[in-house]
Structures are given as structure tokens and as C-alpha cells.
Amino acid sequence: MNTTYPSRSVVVGIDGSQAAIGAAEWAVDEAVSREVPLRLIHVIQDQVEPAPFASVGNVRMELEYGEAALRIASAALAATGKLVKVETLILRGDPATTLIAESRHADMVCVGSVGIGCFARGLFGSTAAELAGSARCPVAIIRSKQRQPKPDTGWIVVSITGSSDNDGIIAYAIEEARLRHAPVLAVGAVQGAGDETSDELDRQVQVWSRHYPDVRLHSVAAHTGIAKFLAGNDDGVQLAVIGSSEAHQVAQLIGPHSHPILRHAECSVLVVRS
Secondary structure, three states, X not given: OOOOOOOOOEEEEOOOOHHHHHHHHHHXXXXXXXXXXXXXXXXXXXXXXXXXXXXXXXXXXXXXXXXHHHHHHHHHHHHOOOOOOEEEEEEEOOHHXXXXXXXXXXXXXEEEOOOOHHHHHHHOOHHHHHHHHHOOOOEEEEOOOXXXXXXXXXXXXXXXXXXXXXXXXXXXXXXHHHHHOOOEEEEEEOOOOOHHHHHHHHHHHHHHHHHOOOOOEEEEEEOOOHHHHHHHHOOOEEEEEEEHHHHHHHHHHOOOOOXXXXXXXXXXXXXXXX
């Protein structure tokens, strides 16, 4: 296993779940487009208290499990037939903290929205928001969906907030749309009646359309945040792109599937660092 940092890579957290394999498969195109390796990382959770000598066998089992999870993920990537260099690594520590440290050397960090064991606890809810908010590179949280959008129809939704990093966020969303042959829907926040805001959003989309004529761009004004908007309008959406200023909404965006009371979006989320 490679224990040295590459100059650049796309990092994927692997915990043995199908969701993690899905995140790795999604990340292949990111790595290929950048001509960098995929760095698959399995994190073994540190014990809160010193482990007794009798638990040495458990440590060995954890290591064997990690190695098996990485082999299975690597085999799934090989089955895609896409030419990408795959590196694997097992580390010990807190999953979110470990991936945040890895993000200093990465182009992107990708994780599945649902995992198993310590990774599931570590990457769900507030800790996922910690990863999205503290990583030094973009973070993709990939949802495994049984009902996938048809090719060329799965929207890339980008949140337009009027912040200083807006142009960078829309540019990132457009690059994702190019990579995945998808249209872009720009969702702009509206205050009050919103006529002026809607007109300004339309003008921005017209400018972006001139700069990126190969990508279909559309806009819609919303009176709610991106999480609430997607909770009711995520049909056919494959990816939501938000800026780091909205990272606090990640826990809402990746909430539990089919919650009996709360409605959550069913799309993947990409948090772009400003």
C-alpha cells in the first residue's frame, strides 16, 4: 500500500459499504478528467480507552476487514473499464479528522452518504458537516439511488447566494455538467417579492450561457434555502453544488432516506471551497 502523499489525488473514504463503492465509482470521472490517481482510504477507528492485550485479535480483524474493503472497491473500479490509477491506504484515527487532514493534499474528497460501522457514525449528520466545512478542498457526498436520472437529464443544481465566491461555484457546477453531460439549474435566493432578484439571476444566467455555450443553463428563484428547495424539488437532480458558506446545510441535505416525518433531498452534494 502506498503511504506517501501524491502531489494531487481524488480521495475516497472506503468503509466496506456499497455506498462507499458508489462514491468511488462516481469519483472515477473526477480523477480521469484531472489525470490524477484515486486514493482509496480506509480508517480504523481509534479505541477510546486502551485496548487490553486480549483484543489483539480484534485489531488484526479490523486490519483484515480494511484490506478486504479496499480490494473489493478496487475491483469495482477495475470493472468500470476506465483508465485510472488506484492507490490504497489504511489509517487509524477519527474518520472525519483523518479525511480533513487528507484534504490538504487532494483535489477532492468523496464519501458515501450512508456507511456502516464507525464510518457511518462518523460521516452522518453533524460530523459530515464538519468534513464539508473544514476540508481544504471540495467535498462530494454521494448518495446511492435506486432510481437514477436518465442520461443527459440529471440536473446539476447550483445554489446562487450573491456571495463573493459565486462565480467560482457556478464555474465548478458547469465543469461538473460538462463532465457528466448534464444541464445546470441555478437556484437563486429571493427576498420579498423578488422581481429584481429574479431579473438579476436571469441576467447572470445569460452571461454564463454566452461564456459556456456547450452547457444548457436554466434558472429558478426560490424563497427558501437550498436544502428546503431540494427537499421538494429533487426529482431528476443528480448533484447539488453549494459553496462553503452553505456547508452548515449539509446535514439537512444528506438526512436519512424516507424519514417518516422529515423530507430530505435524494441527490448527491458537492461543497466547493472558496
